[in-house]
Amino acid sequence: MSNELEERLDAIFQAVRDFAQDRVAELVRHELALGTDAETVINDALIAAMEEVGDEFAAGRLFVPEMLMAANAMKAGLEVLRPSLAGHAIRPVGKLVIGSVYRDMHDIGKNLVAMIMEGAGFEVVDLGINVLPDDFVAAVRAHRPDLVGLSALLTTTLPSMRQTVEALRRAGFNGGILVGGAPVNQAFASAIGATGYAPDAPAAVALARRLMQEGRAAPLG
């Protein structure tokens, strides 16, 4: 890789780190015009920047809005690259189906985790709120995710979380099931057979990454 190309990729990397959506789009457009292939831009600039952002977020040095803004900047670059990627799928870090469990109408924690996971390079299928166990099962069959994330804010909806885990396991889903929310803790997660519990969004990302690395996240067989 030439020094000039490296410098230009560094500039894209830095623009993601600066949360500068427009600048990222402009630099990526310029890079394509110079003939650089899309996969180089993605891997050496956009994903590389987000990996660093993810590490800093997990370490508590970056704040939630900063992580999300960086993710938006990366997406702005991906949008420019999309036409050049026809026939070349971008490989996500992993795929996550997420939702607030049945009878739980709260979505801010779930949305936060979904956005953060997306920012960390996961493909996220958000089922929304008040999701029945059977709908989680149907989504797992349709999307074949590596991980499922279940959220509950209310103590009254914890039974739905347990029922969803049971339904997913009965349906043969052997991948990672991540649970979280105000009334959830590790003891509850273990008791209902979830793969892991995350007390907050950075911990959810760290857990998801670890499960992917350990190969404990597996799609429906």
Added chain:
Amino acid sequence: MSQSAEDAARARLSRRERLRGAPAGGGQASPPSHAPADASPAVRPHFAFLSKDRVGVLRERAILLLAEHGVVVNHAAAVGRLKEAGARLEGNRLCFPPGLTEAALSALPNAVTLCGRSPAFDITLPRPDNTFTMRTGTGAHGFIEAETGAYRKLVLDDVATIAAVANGLERVGIVAHPFVTGVPELTADIHGVAALIASTPKHVWLQPYGEENTEYLLRIAAVAAGGEAALRARPIVSCIVTSFTPLEFKSMDVEAIIQCGRLRVPIHACSLPTAGGTAPVTMPGVILMAAAEILSMAVMTHVLAPGTPVIATPLIFGLDLRTGRSLQASVEALQGAAIAVQLMKHGFGMITHTYGSGSDTPDVDGQSQAERALLGQIVGLAGADILGGAGQLECATAFSPVQAVLDDEYGAMLQHFLRTPAVDDETLAWQDMRTVKHGGNFLATPHTLLHCRANFEPLAFQRLGREAYEAAGHRTALDRAREICRRLVDEHAASSPPDAVSLREIESIVKAADAQILKGQI
């Protein structure tokens, strides 16, 4: 005799009376009592973060937001009635013209009596002494054992413990039900309230967990009150109704307004915005959100349940923007709580309730004391009529009876603050000051004698010297609070329960609720 001297004399007399009532053998009187404070001012001392002009801006914007952007009300019948009353439906949003909002505010009762099952525990708000009452924490699903400090799930038997402690705490006027485990989750509120109402003669706060549940909760209250007419005349319960921030109302909460209105059960119109999450990250925006949502509930009550008392209940949360965790006691949330109280109390003239206790730490530790001491002071001085959350920890998800005892002690201190003394010849000890001799003192003057028992005397807080402290085994306020807690549980368990017939009827309501609500559960 001047007013303050009369009060001091009254204080002395009532203390003597308490001492006469002390159990034989030199034991302490029960319930534990703080020395009464000095004179009550005609006007409550007031601390305000915002000028009147800024309060005016927030007031104007809240009304404008409801007029121009409105709210979503997920209750078809209520939407119809609100439209008839002048609300405008735009898409799925219901906008309230300023005239309707102002009419609702004007129609609100400016005083409310929250009755105890025993009239001795009735509370009229605003309180005649210009202070506040306290409420125990609600919704906790974790319990911190008094003796060991161990954390575990909160179970139904703990309700009686919480009630016993609350029964003996003088500042606590309202007892809330926690979230009990070991019973069906969907009817946990009904099980909790049935247990609570049987264990306390004080006012009980209801928090329905489902749309169907409100009816059963009110039926239990009616039985305990002696029938629906008796409940209407003497509301021994009040009910929280909450918005679904931002600017939305679930059918359950709108239905609760309607059902409470039928029985004139006072409503705590509660908004729980989270800065940076469900509300703007800056506190004025959070408070605007809370105000608009509370006003919406005032309008809905005005139209759907006219005449029902509404208590503005802003509960302000922050968001840890590093992690996304909700915070009850971040410094921004504390300031926001005080500003919200100032706005609802002084900007809108509503009776106001907010957290006066609480912490983000999971345990009874130094942080929990510091955070609730800051919170209680600023919301108390801002004008709150009800200080909620006694005993709660970990952002309102855990309850500690020992912390509740300490919170009552803070409450007593705060009430003392709010009773600022008069400044007159008597309190200046003007005569003594003009005659004090070189090297003299005030230890044995008639004036000192008159006031010597009026100072605040802590029950849990320690004032031991080093030697006494070490001789007592390094006993701290926490140890003393644990002792008080133990005594309250012994002395106030099952205080004045309802009669056996009522208890059987309440039990049958709980069974009926389980049968109906759990039917067809997934």
